[in-house]
Amino acid sequence: MLELQNVSVIIDNKKILDNINLKFDETKFYCITGPNGSGKSTLAKVIMGIIKPTKGKIIYNGIDITKKDINKRAQIGISFAFQQPITFKGITVFDLLNFASEKILSKKEACLILSKVGLCALEYIDRVVDNSLSGGELKRIEIASIIARNPKVAIFDEPEAGIDLWSFQNLNNIFKDLEKNNQGITIVISHQERILQIADEIILLNDGIVVKKGNINDVVDLIDNKKCCKQVNYE
Amino acid sequence: MNKTEEMLKFIDASDYQKSDAYNIRSNGKLVDRKVSPYINIETKNDKNGINVYIKDDTKFGIVHIPVIITKSGLKDVVYNDFYIGKNANVIILAGCGIHNDLHKDSEHDGIHRFFLSENAKVKYVEKHYGEGKGSGKKTLNPVTEIYMKPNSSMTIDSSQFKGVDDTLRVTKAYLDNNTTLTINEKIFTNNSQNAKSEFLVELNGENASTKITSRSIATEDSYQEFKSNIIGNNKCYAHVSCDAIIKDNGKVLAIPEIFAKNVDANLIHEASIGKIAGDQLIKLMTLGLSKKEAEEAIIKGFLK
Numbered sequence: 001m002l003e004l005q006n007v008s009v010i011i012d013n014k015k016i017l018d019n020i021n022l023k024f025d026e027t028k029f030y031c032i033t034g035p036n037g038s039g040k041s042t043l044a045k046v047i048m049g050i051i052k053p054t055k056g057k058i059i060y061n062g063i064d065i066t067k068k069d070i071n072k073r074a075q076i077g078i079s080f081a082f083q084q085p086i087t088f089k090g091i092t093v094f095d096l097l098n099f100a101s102e103k104i105l106s107k108k109e110a111c112l113i114l115s116k117v118g119l120c121a122l123e124y125i126d127r128v129v130d131n132s133l134s135g136g137e138l139k140r141i142e143i144a145s146i147i148a149r150n151p152k153v154a155i156f157d158e159p160e161a162g163i164d165l166w167s168f169q170n171l172n173n174i175f176k177d178l179e180k181n182n183q184g185i186t187i188v189i190s191h192q193e194r195i196l197q198i199a200d201e202i203i204l205l206n207d208g209i210v211v212k213k214g215n216i217n218d219v220v221d222l223i224d225n226k227k228c229c230k231q232v233n234y235e
Numbered sequence: 236m237n238k239t240e241e242m243l244k245f246i247d248a249s250d251y252q253k254s255d256a257y258n259i260r261s262n263g264k265l266v267d268r269k270v271s272p273y274i275n276i277e278t279k280n281d282k283n284g285i286n287v288y289i290k291d292d293t294k295f296g297i298v299h300i301p302v303i304i305t306k307s308g309l310k311d312v313v314y315n316d317f318y319i320g321k322n323a324n325v326i327i328l329a330g331c332g333i334h335n336d337l338h339k340d341s342e343h344d345g346i347h348r349f350f351l352s353e354n355a356k357v358k359y360v361e362k363h364y365g366e367g368k369g370s371g372k373k374t375l376n377p378v379t380e381i382y383m384k385p386n387s388s389m390t391i392d393s394s395q396f397k398g399v400d401d402t403l404r405v406t407k408a409y410l411d412n413n414t415t416l417t418i419n420e421k422i423f424t425n426n427s428q429n430a431k432s433e434f435l436v437e438l439n440g441e442n443a444s445t446k447i448t449s450r451s452i453a454t455e456d457s458y459q460e461f462k463s464n465i466i467g468n469n470k471c472y473a474h475v476s477c478d479a480i481i482k483d484n485g486k487v488l489a490i491p492e493i494f495a496k497n498v499d500a501n502l503i504h505e506a507s508i509g510k511i512a513g514d515q516l517i518k519l520m521t522l523g524l525s526k527k528e529a530e531e532a533i534i535k536g537f538l539k
Contacts (some may be wrong), residue, residue, distance in 0.1 A: 048521060069520070070517060071520040071523050071529075074520065074521050082514075086515055086517075086518040088533065088536055089478065091533070095524075098342045099522045099524060101513050102522075
């Protein structure tokens with residue numbers, strides 16, 4: 001179990017997260033949603049260790065990991081798919097998957113991972129992870145790097161954004177596979193209603209505060225779908 | 236393995252005997268040479284160096300011409316000329332390894348001139364390496380001049396990764412119609428090393444094109460300088476890219492110069508210098524690499 005206890009993040013005197021208390025159970029699919037600037041990405045980065053909380057604790061399987069570095073958290077099974085995939089000069093897709101899996105993959109194994117994100121593996125395996133790849137291709141490679149890790153806690157920051165011409169069903173299958181194979185926790189940050197619909201639990205954030213936890217029916221009334229940036233309607 | 240063999244290994248020249256032709260120079264002297272019916276190598280009469288003749292229509296010829304210096308205090312200057320026949324297609328593997336355990340400075344200055352005939356195609360690979368415990372400097376100053384006849388093409392891959400204290404690398408090229416020159420340069424410096432690269436490329440012929448890519452990493456107290464001067468005298472294309480990573484007290488100066496003298500000349504220069512991007516480190520750390528391992532992986536990829 002992953003637990004956030006009284007977690008606050010203050011940056012430049014602005015409270016980004018305000019006393020967050022959350023518990024995440026194994027084999028559950030969580031969706032964190034909320035308007036832009038509500039603190040969703042910050043919350044995910046706090047779990048990965050990319051942002052250190054100003055206050056509060058993060059407990060994973062009974063161990064306080066608040067002070068653990070990013071790579072130490074990665075080594076105990078936490079992984080994070082970036083909203084904007086990071087590009088490199090010279091590092092290939094194959095290199096990235098090898099780093100992610102922490103072993104030397106055979107080309108066949110690497111191809112199998114890439115095929116799960118809908119990429120024709122042989123075309124991509126030796127490509128450099130740079131801007132010669134489209135946004136959609138980079139996004140899929142980013143997700144592939146998470147699959148390669150077999151994570152216990154898989155965090156995806158807006159995984160569906162930019163994945164054009166690829167079915168939502170495939171993305172859903174990836175989440176289900178990760179849950180099934182690793183008996184782990186899946187946390188997805190998303191605005192997408194179809195992702196909200198498949199979540200076991202939705203966490204609605206606004207202004208750095210957890211406004212509501214529950215299933216789609218519990219939160220649907222709080223989300224105004226008519227507005228493009230989806231405002232939260234709560235009192 | 237003796238020191239010469241060891242140094243040959245460091246500049247990827249261990250298997251030179253498999254080449255069609257080779258010329259091995261060690262401490263200023265010829266130690267081994269082989270020629271083929273298509274590739275001839277002759278010693279110059281007027282000065283140090285060799286003439287390499289590639290016959291017309293030679294296909295997939297490989298020539299190895301490494302230089303090794305293991306004697307402290309030696310300054311070796313050689314003039315090597317390469318005459319590439321029409322329609323010939325060759326790979327030329329050069330490089331210099333200096334081992335200096337003493338206090339006197341060792342230096343190798345290789346002045347290489349390439350004369351490419353019509354339709355000739357050359358790949359030139361040059362690797363530089365220095366080592367040794369002594370305080371004597373290890374200096375390499377290669378000069379490369381390239382004269383390209385119509386429809387010829389040349390690719391240069393040069394790298395210097397370790398142990399060379401001072402380098403001034405000068406490349407000059409003169410391109411005729413429908414010629415292509417591609418240069419990939421990779422340099423890593425540390426300690427208080429200096430590495431300077433200068434490129435002068437004159438695009439004289441119609442549809443002449445060049446692509447120059449420099450990737451460099453300057454660490455500790457080292458200094459690097461990249462100067463390029465591209466002149467477009469005709470309808471032509473040039474793309475120059477200087478990409479540098481700096482660490483510690485490393486310093487990099489990039490001086491781009493592009494001069495279009497024809498309205499159809501299309502010349503581009505890009506330069507970026509900076510430390511390793513923080514988000515790249517973070518991404519690799521989320522994959523379980525330590526900060527140091529992530530840095531090494533990024534540098535290795537960058538210089539690949």
